[in-house]
Each structure stands twice: as structure tokens, then as C-alpha cells.
Amino acid sequence: MQYNHLDIEKKWQKFWKENQTFKASNESDKPKYYVLDMFPYPSGAGLHVGHPLGYIASDIYARYKRHKGFNVLHPQGYDSFGLPAEQYAIQTGQHPAKTTEENIATYRKQLDAIGFSFDWSREIRTSNPEYYKWTQWIFIQLFDSWYNKDTDKAEDVSTLIKIFKTSGNATVKAVSDEEITIFSADEWKAFSKIEQEEILLQYRLTFLSDTEVNWCPALGTVLANDEIVNGVSERGSHPVVRKKMTQWSMRISAYAQRLLDGLEKIDWPQPLKDSQTNWIGRSQGAMVSFNVDNGSEKSSSEVKLTYKELEALKELRQNLSKAETILWDELKNKKGASKFRKKYTISTFLVDYVCIAKNIIIEFSGKEDEAARTEFFNNEGFNIIRFTNEEVIENVLGVVSKINSAIQFPKIVEKTTKNKEIIKEENKYKIDVFTTRPDTIFGVSFMTLAPEHELVSKIITDAQKAAVEEYITATAKRSERDRMADVKTISGVFTGAYAIHPFSGKKVQIWIGDYVLANYGTGAVMAVPCGDQRDYDFAKHFKIPIPNIFEGVDISEAAHIDKDGTVIANSDFLSGLKYKKALKLSIYEMEKRGFGYGKINYRLRDAVFSRQRYWGEPFPVYYKDGMPQMIAAEHLPIVLPKIEKYLPTEDGKPPLGNATEWAWDSRAKKVVSNDKLKNKTVYPLELNTMPGWAGSSWYFNRYMDATNSNEFASKESLEYWKEVDLYIGGSEHATGHLLYARFWQKFLFDKGIVPVDELAKKLINQGMILGTSAFVYKTTAFVRNGCGCSDEKSNDDILNKIPTVIVSKSLFNSDDEFESVVKNYLIDNNFLNPNFADLIMITKTALHADVSLVNTSDELDVKAFKNHALNSEYKNAKFILEEGVYKVGREVEKMSKSKYNVVNPDAICATYGADSLRLFEMFLGPLEQAKPWKTSGISGVSSFLKKLWKLYFNGDVFKVSDEAPTKDALKILHKTIKKVEEDIENFSFNTSVSTFMIAVNELTALKCNTREILTPLTVLVSPYAPHIAEELWSLLGNKESISTVDFPIFEPKHLVESAKNYPISFNGKMRFTLELPLDLSKEEIEKTVMENEKTIAQLEGKTPKKIIIVTGKIINIVL
RNA sequence: GCUCAAGUGGCGGAAUUGGUAGACGCGCUGGAUUCAAAAUCCAGUUCUUUCGAGAGUGUGGGUUCGAUUCCCACCUUGAGUACCA
Incomplete structure (x- = not known):
């Protein structure tokens, strides 16, 4: 019997399907093992041989684990929302669901042909409403949560509201919007519902905000940072501009530190971890405030407080002394114009109570700086009333009555002069900067603000106004891309204003420059030209002094960036210290003196979650009085509405703006026609949809209980499977999918929904399989310029006679040789008069030829090439052959349709079989590495399978001997068991294929056909070549599938040598x-x-x- | 620029607690079989060579009895990232 891969493979694929061989159970005595592939986006082009590489590796591992006695979960599904289907819909009007459905059918057919051991009963599709119902549900969970820094986890918003009700927000440590106003419990209670919702939105893990987004006009949508490559869209390379829009965002920044920490406990590739680490971009340093110089010594009355001071203030407000509490209990109920605030700052003074509307300050007497306070407050027009502790404790009512009379009969106070007023205006500015090198603060010789910085317009002097404004206009015109590309040009302009160095008190110039980015840090830097190359270049260019604060270091040519081993000099109290000590001491001093504090900054930005697309998950959100409202979980899914046109509306709304039935009836609890919007209980629904990463950020959990319609996944199934044990996929998802998925997983963990906070224990990035493109070399003929024959007509005559010539690869080594080969050919065949030969110039163009037209020896099927639909213009081309054949040139490139180098796995399966494809893909090289595909190589694994088959046959008859095996045969077997087991455990699949080849070659040489050797050998190859293994297994007399048979056990005694x-x-x-x-x-x-x-x-x-x-x-x- | 990975025959690649470099396969060469081809089988295939042997894992150094493997410097290629303060 001949080895017939077609029959065998079809037979066993059918068997596996009918017997549900690979269906995983959620209940088993066996230990669990979860093997997952990154699910594919079903594109219209179908799979090429590069796609299944990772699936084959994971399938081998899954099958191996079954042999090793594990209960294996190995599911597959489709990431089926996405832009291509929508683009296709825009062009053809066909509903994306239909396109997607068809593409999935193709994918499934192709996957089935390769013989994967997927449990298809758990298949998921992100575009399926039964699936995205739970994506919407997770969105609601995020909306209902805030991040508590004290417990370092996400909590339900109800716990936040409780805190607000009892003590306001001053004590809350949360990850929130930056500009948060402090309020008390009473103030909270007094807020309207809408005001409360607005405040809560500043804390929720998913929130609406006006964000500057990457808007791609050509695609009509917003793109995430990772969807932009070199300033243009990843898809289609369209230009991208910055634009402000109201968008849903995810507070992933709350998880920055935990996303970083989590990397340490997971076995993921180091390069992937590195790129996540870089993406999160933790930098440790300090926040420092520089006052803007106002020409006067006096500090302002409205100086913003530093972060540290604010923190201290919150503390103070919480911990009032006994007397303070008694008085506050009396004052806090005053409303309107007589409203009092406690522990309020006026300029740099902290006052106990103040009624701003009536200019009344109430203080406890006995403060150290009482005289100074009195003078200052009087100057500012306040009426100061002082009491002692005892007065308050003993006679609070008397105190209150004094206060009341002060409210009723306000003292006429002298207002400050107009002149002073102006100084105050100038006074109140302060520049916050983030620096990773606070130790070099004495090297600051200027400051630079981003052109977009809000302070720029406020601090510029009249003299510099024109120059600054001109500069700002000029930078605004330059696109982000130009600014990125042009790093070398140094530009900037002096604002005319000065800042005060907080330690030395010296004046430093304030500049603006576009090397400072508005959206990183505070959008301002303290420039230390001696220690930072960009500051150095800027200083050199504008002739700003470059003070040297490093001991014995030459900075005449470049900045000194090294920090280790360098000793700080000329730096007051930091002089003589090395980096580490100077860093600590500088931060300590800043905190003590109150203008700076140690801070950790992250590059990771909150993720924009809205897309102006149709083919994505709709938000479960409607808007009431402009505020977003969640639709209750029991009414999910909110299904995508039908629309006529998939483009944005004419007034610029997202595609869902075209829907006629897209309003929420809050009474009937259903989506209704837009006509009903005039009703009081009907509200407009959100028009954006979710981004591509929404559905893929939690799908691995859904596989555990894929058909559950009541829950995201049952507690038991989540508890049983826990996390993915082995996850295989491409490294291109490092800072996209894999970061967002880890974020959601941590969030779901915080909320007690999933039992583990990392989604995959081990992850492997499979390398890309590259295509080997084929090239033919085509001529283009020109008449040389200035050749003397100016008669244009005769030139044309010469050229018209010359046909397109295509030259075989090995006939030339250089362009010159190419030219002479072609000329000789033309002359020999009378296409060119030898006398004109020197007038003609021949150039070479390499053309992609379809790889399917080339055989394994690089020989082109010339006839087929000429008849190929793509080559109609070369129908009459002349081919210069070598020894009767045309040899193509070869080059390794990414596999792509446009390069005609795509190899289809279906064709390989048909010709060589799925087992050959599986073996060959593994044999190509290490899994993680990029490697070129060459179809010719497959004959090696194909003949291996034939040799394997022959071991079990005597001629056409299946014949296995029951005799005892020889020592040599046993040695071969056990050597193989040992190596293959080690290889699979180390994911070194390429080397185990060679091990099989060696074993089969050696056993063939021994003419070994004993059952005792061949039975375990069949199991060994089964993960790699499952079809042939099943067939041989059944020929060996077994009725059951080989899939769960025990893996052979290695016995070292057979390898002992003398x-x-x-x-x-x-x-x-x-x-x-x-x-x-x-x-x-x-x-x-x-x-x-x-x-x-x-x-x-x-x-x-x-x-x-x-x-x-x-x-x-x-x-x-x-x- | 920074971070990471990798450089071994004509090609894909193998070999690391430092111990026979080039396993296995492709391709190529020769032979057997065949009318012929495919398929199959056998032999050879790193380079140089005066056929004794000698050199050799990107380059140059170092450690060692011994280095593809460890250390230092450099070169090249690939990936990621970037005025990140």
C-alpha cells in the first residue's frame, strides 16, 4: 500500500470532527493545560503559508500535552471586527457582516485542511452580538469603577460616592483627571445631579474627555498611537493630523506601575517585555516649580500651591484640633455670601477660616508670624478676627456672634492700589517642570517652554511679543511629521521673561522652543546645558551661558551626559557629591523648602477608546442632558443598527449618525427609531464604536465558557482554567493588544471577576515567514542624448524595432554586461542595425514574476508567464535563455500579494499533504526567528514521511514483526524519545524534525520493523504529523484515536555505552x-x-x- | 540617537555547565534503475592543497590545555522606539 496523504488526511480530519476528539471538558481529573493562539482577523485574502506557523507550533504542543496526560484547552476564533470589511462595505455597499462571514468560511476550510486539534465547539467571533454583549458589559464595569491608590486597585464607584458623602474629596487618593477641585462632604451633597456626575466622570476608569487625537481624514477616524507609523496611518499610509474631540478614554495610566511590575512574573520574550517597558516609560525624578520673576521681591497673593503643599493641606483639613472643630461646626452651615472655608491658602499663608465674599479672615491667635500676616492681609483688604483656643472652647456662641456682626457690618477697608493689582497679575505665574536630573539643578541657565504652553502668552514682554507670536505661528504650521523628521534644526525665541532659580535666587531666561513637547511632562523643561545635549545645542545656538557643574569634566564640545562616577561642583550644598547622593539630597531639600518633590513620571498615556467607524462594538451608552448614561446589563447586547451608507455623515458625525433607528427608550428599555427622540424618555445613543482592541482584550477568558449566555464566563470555568499556559503569536502586538489585554485582565482581577491578574504564563513570538520573490529582468531602450542624429523620426524608427527583451539571470553580472548581452542579441536577430548600436542605451528593470510560474530549480515557465493575466504587456517579449531555460533572480522579501510571492497552504496540502506542511514549517528554523520560505525544500520532509511509512510495510503489505527488538534499535528509539521530549519542552521544533529523520534513516538501515519499536515511534511523531500517525496507529490494530495515548517513556539504560x-x-x-x-x-x-x-x-x-x-x-x- | 536581537558552507540551519564545527534537509556533482522522464537508491559536496597536510564560525584583541560558546573594542544586518527632559 502506497502512502496516500490525500486519502489519509481527509479520513482522519473527518474522524476527528465526527468524534469531537479535541473537545475539552471543564471537568477532569487530569491537570489542565491551556494553549492559545492569537486569533486571526479573517481577511479576504485568506491564509498564506506564513500564517499557520504559530498555529502549527501550538498544535504540536497541545497534542504533546494530551499525550502527557493533560486536559488540554486549545480553542480558536476570529477577531472579526475591523477596518478592511468596513472599507469593502464603503466601496460595495455589502454589509461587513456578510463579508466577514464569507472570509471566516474560507479561513475555516484552510485551517481544517492543516489538521489542527482545535476545540471548535468553543469558537468565538468578536463581531457576534452574543460575544460583544460581554465586551459592552466590561465597558460598563470600567465606567462603574475608579482607581483607589490607597488600596492600589480598582473599586466600585459606590465606594467613592460614600467617601464624598462623608468627607468630600480632599482625602481621596485616586487616579483621576489632573484638574480636580477640592470639595467637602456638604458641598458634594449640595451639588446638582449633573454636577455630581461630572465630578465622578473625572474619576471613572473609562471617561469622556476632550482629547487631542490623531485624526485621519482619509479614513474618517481616530487612530491610536500604535496605529500610526512614521506619522502616517498604518493602514493605507494616509496623513494624520492632531484634532480635539470628545472621546471615551481608558485610564490605563492607573495601571502603569502594575503593568510594569507584572512583567517580572511572566515568562514572555525579553524583547517584548523591553518594548512594553519602554512604552510605559517610567522615569524617576522630581517635579520642580520655578517662580516667574515679577521685578519685585514680594510673592504673590494667588500663588498656586505645589503638590506637596496641597497634600499637606488635605491632611490639615482632615485633622482639625478640638477648638478648630468646634468653631468649624458652627461656621460650616453658613451658606451663600457668608460661606466659610477652612484651612484656606491666601498667598503663602494658610488661614484657619475665610469668608471670601465678605473679606473676613478668622484665625486662632498666637501664630509666630502674626505681625507679618496682619500687615499682609490688611494690605490685601481683609478684615482679620482672632480668637484664642480657650475663647472658642469655653464660649463658642460668643465667638460666633462676633463673627456674625462682622458679616453684617463689614469693615470698610482700603483697597490695594491699581499699581499693586498689576504686579499681582504678573506675580501669580509659576513654571512646573519635570526632571530626571534634579541633582543638576544648579546647572540651570535657562528654561524652555513648548510653544503651546499656556503660560507663554501670559509672561511674554511687550518687546518680545511680536517675535514670540511669529514663532508660534510658524511652529503651528509645521506638522507633527515635519517636526519629527527635522530634529537637527535648532529653533526657539526668548520670551523676555525670567524665572527665579529656586535655590540660588538668580534670574534665568525663559525661552520657547519646539524641542520641548507640549504633551510630555509639563510641557516645560529646566535647561541644564552642561548635562543635556539638546539643552547644550540650544544654548550654543543662542549663545546662552553654559555653566559647568561637573568636577574635572570638559564641556567645551558637548554636554556631559554620564552620571555615574561624575562629581557635582559649583552647586552649593550639592558640590562634591556623586550622582546618587546628590539626587537624594536635592529632592530632600526641594521637599523641605516646598518648591519640588520626588516624582515618577510615565510616558504611557490614557488610551482613546472611541472610533468613528461602523464595524465595531457599539457603546452601551445614551446621553441624558449631555451626560453619558449606561444601559443596564440585562438589556445588552446593544446591537449595531442597520445603515445605508458606511461613511461619516455629511455634518461629520460617525457612520452610526446615518442610522434611523438609534435612540434609547429609557422606559421601554429598548432601541427605538430616532423619530421618538422628541419624547421625554427617549435619548440619543452614542455614535462612536469601540476600537479593534476591545474584543481582543478579554477573549481568552471567554473560551473557558464560550457559550454561557448568563455570564461573562462561569466562576467555576474561570477558576478551573485560570490563565493561558502557553500563548503564541506575533511580536507586532507588543504594545497594542498585549498591553491592553493585560490592563483589562488586571482590572477584571481587581473586581473579582477573574482569578488571576496576568492572562498568560508563557508567551512565544513566532517569527515571520518571508517570501522568496522571483524576478525577471526586462530591458528599456533609449537613444543617447547628443548622439548627433537629431532626426527624431529616425530615432523612433530605431526604438520601434526593438522589442522588450527579458534576460535570464546568470547571463550577466553587472549593468554593463546586461547591456552588451542585450545588444548582441538585438544585432544577431536583426532588431538593431550594428551601426546604431552605440546610439542606444539599454537599462535593466527587475520585475516581480509570480512564484507559481517558477519551478524548484528557479526556472520560469516562459509560456505561462506570457499568458499570465498580469503580464499582458509582455506577450510578445523576447526571452534570452541560458541552456534552453529562463532562470529567475531570487530575493527574500515580506510575503505579500503585491510581490507575487505568496504561497498558499491549500496548494501545499494538496500536493504534499498537511503532515508535510506541518513538518516543513517547523523544519525551516527556530520558531521565533524570521526565515524565508522555499517550496523546493519541502521534498525533504515529504520523502521522510514516505520512508517512515515504508518501515511498517513489506512491499505493499502492512507487516510489523512481534519479535524482540535489537539492542541497536532500542538505542535509536530511546535516543529519539529523549531528544524529542527535550526539544518540545524547549520549543525547539526544528531540531526534533531532524531527530525523526535520523531515527527513520537508522531504523531503515537496520531493516527494523518490530512492533515494540514502531508503536512508540508512532506516538512520537503524532504531534507533528498527526494524520499519518493516526493511520499507522489504526493499522497497528488500535481502535481509538492516538491523540491521548501515553507518551513513550525514556529509559537511559538503552543508551549506556562501553x-x-x-x-x-x-x-x-x-x-x-x-x-x-x-x-x-x-x-x-x-x-x-x-x-x-x-x-x-x-x-x-x-x-x-x-x-x-x-x-x-x-x-x-x-x- | 537609544534599547534589543543576530552574524557559522551555494541556501535553511545544527552544535553553548567551554571539549570531534558544519548534524538534518535543500541545492549541486557523479553513478544505478528507465526507451525517456518522474520517483527511488548509492556515493560525494566548508575552503586551500605540492594529497603529507593546513586554514576556518563578521573583524581585532583577551582569558584558557582547549573558544562558534566567556570577556573587551569595533563592523554589519534586522526589529522596536524616539527631540521623553
């Missing part, structure tokens, strides 16, 4: 080998070796200096 063929080397160079028994002592070995005639020949009469003998390994003679 002798070793020692390599004998001289000075480390191996010269010959010598077979010696292993039980020989070192002395005996030395004696035997030294007596050997080859040794004597090598020695040439010299005496060895030393003889190294490593028993069982090597003998080295040192001369």
Missing part, C-alpha cells in the same frame, strides 16, 4: 580519533594514546608538556 571514540587533539586541534573502553583509568588512557603510532607521528619526536584527559569527552596533548 566504549568511546575519543577525539585526540594537539594544542586543542583535533587530529584523529581513537576508540577506547570507558572503564579505562586516566593512566591507562595516557599510556595507550602515547603508544599510538599516529600520536608519535604528530609529536615529531617532541615531548608533550601536558596531557589533559577528560574521561568520556576528549584528550588534549599540549606541545
Whole structure:
């Protein structure tokens, strides 16, 4: 019986399907193992041979684990929302669901042909309403949560509201919007519902905000940072501009530190971890405030407080003394114009209570700086009333009545002069900067603000106004892309204003420059030209002084960036210190003096979650009085509405703006026609949809209980499967899918929905399979300029006679050779008059030829090439052949349709079989590495399978002997078991394929056909080549599938050797080998070796200096 | 620029607690079989060579009895990222 892969593969694929061989159970005595592939987006082009690489590797591992006695979950599904289907819909009007459905059918057929052991009963599709119902549900969970920094996890918003009700927001440590106003419990209660919702939105993990987004006009949508490559869209390379829009965002920044920490406990590739680490971009340093100089010594009355001071203030407000509490209990109920605030700051003074509307300050007497306070407050027009602690405790009512009379009869106070007013205006500015090198603060010689910085317009002097405004206009015109591309040009302009160095008190110039980015840090930097190259270049360019604060370092040519080993100088209290100490001390001093504090900054930005697309998950959101409202979970899914046109509306709304039935009836609890919007209980629904990463951020959990319609997944199934044990996919998802998915997983963990906070224990990035493109070399003929024959007509005549010539690869090595080969051909065939030969110039163009037209020896099927639909213009081209054939040039490139180098797995399966494809893809090289595909190589694995098959046959008859196997055969078998097991555990699949080949070659040489050898051998190859293994297994007399048969056990006793063929080397160079028994002592070995005639020949009469003998390994003679 | 990975025959690649470099396969060469081809089988295939042997894992150094493997410097290629303060 011949090995017929077509019949065998079809037979077993049918068997597996009918018997549900790979259906995983959520209940089992076996240990669990979860093997997952990154699910594909079903594109219209179908799979090429590069796509299944990772699936084959994971399938081998899954099958291996089944043999090892594990209950294996190995599911597959489709990431079926996405732009291509929508683009296609825009062009053709066909509903994306239909396109998607068709593409999935193709994918499924292709996947089935390769013989994967997927549990298809758990298939999921992100575009299926039964699936995205739960994506919407997770969105609601995020909306209902806030991040509590004290417990370091996400909590339900109800806990936040409780805190607001009892003590306001001053004590809350949360990840929230930056501009948060402090309010008390009473103020909270007094807020309207809408005001409360607005405040809560500043804390929710998914929130609406006006964000500057990457708007792509050509695609009509917003793109995430990772969807932009070199300033243009990843898809279609369209230009991208910055634009402000109201968008849903995800507060992923709350998880920055945990996303970083989590990397340490997962076994993921280092490069992937590195790129996540870079993406999160943690930098440790300090936040420092510089006051803007106002020409006067006096500090302002409305100075913003530093972060540290604000923190301290919150503390103070919470911990009032006994007397303070008694008085506050009386004052806090005053409303309207007589409203009092406690522990309020006026300028740099902290006052106990203040009524701003009536200019009344109430303080406890006995403060150290009382005189200064009185003077300052009087100057500012306040009426100061002071009490002692005792007065308040003993007679609070008397105190209150004094206050009341002050409210009723306000003291007429002298207002500050107009002049002072102006100074105050100038006074209130302060520039916050983030720096990673606070130790170099004495090296600051100027400051730079981003052109977009809000302070710029406020601090510029009249003299510089025109120059600054001109500069700002000029930078605004330059696109982000230009600014990125042009890093070398130094530009900037002086604002005319100065800042005060917080330590030295010296004045430093404030500049603006576009090397400072508005959206990183605070959009301002303290420039230390001696320690930062960009600051250095800027200073040099504008001739700003460059003070040197490093001991014994030359900074005449470039900045000194090294921090280790450098000693700080000229820096007051930091002088003489090294980096680490200086860093600590500088931060300590800043915190003590109150203008700076240690801070950790992250590059990771909150993720924009809205897309102006149709083919994505609709938000479960409607708007009431402009505020977003969640639709209750029991009414999900909110299904995508039908629309006529998939483009944005004419007034710029997203495609869902075209829907006629897209309003929420809050009474009937259903989506209704837009006509009903005039009703009081009907509200407009959200028009954006979710981005591509929404559905893929939690799908691995859904597989655990894919058909559950009541829950996201049952508690038991989540508890059983926990996380993915092995996840295989491409490295291109490093900062997209894999970061967002880890974020959601941590969130779901915080909320107690999933039991683990990392989604995959181990992850492997499979490398890309590259295509081997084929090239033909085409001529283009020109008439040389200035050749003397100015008659244009005759030029045309010469050219018209010349046909397109296509030259075989090996006929030329250079362009010159190419030209002469072609000319000779043209002359020989009378296409060119030899007299004109010098007038003609021939150039070479390499053209992609479809790889399917080329055989394994790089020979082009010329006839098929000419008849190929794509090559109609070369129908009459002349081919210069070598030895009767046309040889193409080869080059390795990414596999793509446009390069005509795509190889279809279906064709490979049909010709060589799925088992050959599986073996070959593994045999190409290490899984993680990029490697080129060459179809010719597949004959090696194909003939291996034939040889394997032959071991079980005598001619056409299946014949396996029941005799005892020979020692040699057992040795081969166990050597193979050991190696294959090690290889699979190490994901070194390429080497185990060679091991199989060696085993089969050796067993064939021994003519071994004993059952005792062939039975375990069948199991060994089964993960790699499951179809042939099943067939041989059943021929061996088994009724059940091979899939869960125990993996053979390695027995070391079969590998024990009695002798070793020692390599004998001289000075480390191996010269010959010598077979010696292993039980020989070192002395005996030395004696035997030294007596050997080859040794004597090598020695040439010299005496060895030393003889190294490593028993069982090597003998080295040192001369 | 920064971070990471990798450089081994004509090609894909193998070999690391430092111990016979080039396993296995492709391709190529020769042979057998065949009318012929495909398929199959056998032999050879790193380079140089005066056929004794010698050199050799990107380059140059180092450690070692011994280095593809460890250390230092450099070169090249690929990937990611970027005025990130």
C-alpha cells in the first residue's frame, strides 16, 4: 500500500470532527493545560503559508500535552471586527457582516485542511452580538469603577460616592483627571445631579474627555498611537493630523506601575517585555516649580500651591484640633455670601477660616508670624478676627456672634492700589517642570517652554511679543511629521521673561522652543546645558551661558551626559557629591523648602477608546442632558443598527449618525427609531464604536465558557482554567493588544471577576515567514542624448524595432554586461542595425514574476508567464535563455500579494499533504526567528514521511514483526524519545524534525520493523504529523484515536555505552580519533594514546608538556 | 540617537555547565534503475592543497590545555522606539 496523504488526511480530519476528539471538558481529573493562539482577523485574502506557523507550533504542543496526560484547552476564533470589511462595505455597499462571514468560511476550510486539534465547539467571533454583549458589559464595569491608590486597585464607584458623602474629596487618593477641585462632604451633597456626575466622570476608569487625537481624514477616524507609523496611518499610509474631540478614554495610566511590575512574573520574550517597558516609560525624578520673576521681591497673593503643599493641606483639613472643630461646626452651615472655608491658602499663608465674599479672615491667635500676616492681609483688604483656643472652647456662641456682626457690618477697608493689582497679575505665574536630573539643578541657565504652553502668552514682554507670536505661528504650521523628521534644526525665541532659580535666587531666561513637547511632562523643561545635549545645542545656538557643574569634566564640545562616577561642583550644598547622593539630597531639600518633590513620571498615556467607524462594538451608552448614561446589563447586547451608507455623515458625525433607528427608550428599555427622540424618555445613543482592541482584550477568558449566555464566563470555568499556559503569536502586538489585554485582565482581577491578574504564563513570538520573490529582468531602450542624429523620426524608427527583451539571470553580472548581452542579441536577430548600436542605451528593470510560474530549480515557465493575466504587456517579449531555460533572480522579501510571492497552504496540502506542511514549517528554523520560505525544500520532509511509512510495510503489505527488538534499535528509539521530549519542552521544533529523520534513516538501515519499536515511534511523531500517525496507529490494530495515548517513556539504560571514540587533539586541534573502553583509568588512557603510532607521528619526536584527559569527552596533548 | 536581537558552507540551519564545527534537509556533482522522464537508491559536496597536510564560525584583541560558546573594542544586518527632559 502506497502512502496516500490525500486519502489519509481527509479520513482522519473527518474522524476527528465526527468524534469531537479535541473537545475539552471543564471537568477532569487530569491537570489542565491551556494553549492559545492569537486569533486571526479573517481577511479576504485568506491564509498564506506564513500564517499557520504559530498555529502549527501550538498544535504540536497541545497534542504533546494530551499525550502527557493533560486536559488540554486549545480553542480558536476570529477577531472579526475591523477596518478592511468596513472599507469593502464603503466601496460595495455589502454589509461587513456578510463579508466577514464569507472570509471566516474560507479561513475555516484552510485551517481544517492543516489538521489542527482545535476545540471548535468553543469558537468565538468578536463581531457576534452574543460575544460583544460581554465586551459592552466590561465597558460598563470600567465606567462603574475608579482607581483607589490607597488600596492600589480598582473599586466600585459606590465606594467613592460614600467617601464624598462623608468627607468630600480632599482625602481621596485616586487616579483621576489632573484638574480636580477640592470639595467637602456638604458641598458634594449640595451639588446638582449633573454636577455630581461630572465630578465622578473625572474619576471613572473609562471617561469622556476632550482629547487631542490623531485624526485621519482619509479614513474618517481616530487612530491610536500604535496605529500610526512614521506619522502616517498604518493602514493605507494616509496623513494624520492632531484634532480635539470628545472621546471615551481608558485610564490605563492607573495601571502603569502594575503593568510594569507584572512583567517580572511572566515568562514572555525579553524583547517584548523591553518594548512594553519602554512604552510605559517610567522615569524617576522630581517635579520642580520655578517662580516667574515679577521685578519685585514680594510673592504673590494667588500663588498656586505645589503638590506637596496641597497634600499637606488635605491632611490639615482632615485633622482639625478640638477648638478648630468646634468653631468649624458652627461656621460650616453658613451658606451663600457668608460661606466659610477652612484651612484656606491666601498667598503663602494658610488661614484657619475665610469668608471670601465678605473679606473676613478668622484665625486662632498666637501664630509666630502674626505681625507679618496682619500687615499682609490688611494690605490685601481683609478684615482679620482672632480668637484664642480657650475663647472658642469655653464660649463658642460668643465667638460666633462676633463673627456674625462682622458679616453684617463689614469693615470698610482700603483697597490695594491699581499699581499693586498689576504686579499681582504678573506675580501669580509659576513654571512646573519635570526632571530626571534634579541633582543638576544648579546647572540651570535657562528654561524652555513648548510653544503651546499656556503660560507663554501670559509672561511674554511687550518687546518680545511680536517675535514670540511669529514663532508660534510658524511652529503651528509645521506638522507633527515635519517636526519629527527635522530634529537637527535648532529653533526657539526668548520670551523676555525670567524665572527665579529656586535655590540660588538668580534670574534665568525663559525661552520657547519646539524641542520641548507640549504633551510630555509639563510641557516645560529646566535647561541644564552642561548635562543635556539638546539643552547644550540650544544654548550654543543662542549663545546662552553654559555653566559647568561637573568636577574635572570638559564641556567645551558637548554636554556631559554620564552620571555615574561624575562629581557635582559649583552647586552649593550639592558640590562634591556623586550622582546618587546628590539626587537624594536635592529632592530632600526641594521637599523641605516646598518648591519640588520626588516624582515618577510615565510616558504611557490614557488610551482613546472611541472610533468613528461602523464595524465595531457599539457603546452601551445614551446621553441624558449631555451626560453619558449606561444601559443596564440585562438589556445588552446593544446591537449595531442597520445603515445605508458606511461613511461619516455629511455634518461629520460617525457612520452610526446615518442610522434611523438609534435612540434609547429609557422606559421601554429598548432601541427605538430616532423619530421618538422628541419624547421625554427617549435619548440619543452614542455614535462612536469601540476600537479593534476591545474584543481582543478579554477573549481568552471567554473560551473557558464560550457559550454561557448568563455570564461573562462561569466562576467555576474561570477558576478551573485560570490563565493561558502557553500563548503564541506575533511580536507586532507588543504594545497594542498585549498591553491592553493585560490592563483589562488586571482590572477584571481587581473586581473579582477573574482569578488571576496576568492572562498568560508563557508567551512565544513566532517569527515571520518571508517570501522568496522571483524576478525577471526586462530591458528599456533609449537613444543617447547628443548622439548627433537629431532626426527624431529616425530615432523612433530605431526604438520601434526593438522589442522588450527579458534576460535570464546568470547571463550577466553587472549593468554593463546586461547591456552588451542585450545588444548582441538585438544585432544577431536583426532588431538593431550594428551601426546604431552605440546610439542606444539599454537599462535593466527587475520585475516581480509570480512564484507559481517558477519551478524548484528557479526556472520560469516562459509560456505561462506570457499568458499570465498580469503580464499582458509582455506577450510578445523576447526571452534570452541560458541552456534552453529562463532562470529567475531570487530575493527574500515580506510575503505579500503585491510581490507575487505568496504561497498558499491549500496548494501545499494538496500536493504534499498537511503532515508535510506541518513538518516543513517547523523544519525551516527556530520558531521565533524570521526565515524565508522555499517550496523546493519541502521534498525533504515529504520523502521522510514516505520512508517512515515504508518501515511498517513489506512491499505493499502492512507487516510489523512481534519479535524482540535489537539492542541497536532500542538505542535509536530511546535516543529519539529523549531528544524529542527535550526539544518540545524547549520549543525547539526544528531540531526534533531532524531527530525523526535520523531515527527513520537508522531504523531503515537496520531493516527494523518490530512492533515494540514502531508503536512508540508512532506516538512520537503524532504531534507533528498527526494524520499519518493516526493511520499507522489504526493499522497497528488500535481502535481509538492516538491523540491521548501515553507518551513513550525514556529509559537511559538503552543508551549506556562501553566504549568511546575519543577525539585526540594537539594544542586543542583535533587530529584523529581513537576508540577506547570507558572503564579505562586516566593512566591507562595516557599510556595507550602515547603508544599510538599516529600520536608519535604528530609529536615529531617532541615531548608533550601536558596531557589533559577528560574521561568520556576528549584528550588534549599540549606541545 | 537609544534599547534589543543576530552574524557559522551555494541556501535553511545544527552544535553553548567551554571539549570531534558544519548534524538534518535543500541545492549541486557523479553513478544505478528507465526507451525517456518522474520517483527511488548509492556515493560525494566548508575552503586551500605540492594529497603529507593546513586554514576556518563578521573583524581585532583577551582569558584558557582547549573558544562558534566567556570577556573587551569595533563592523554589519534586522526589529522596536524616539527631540521623553
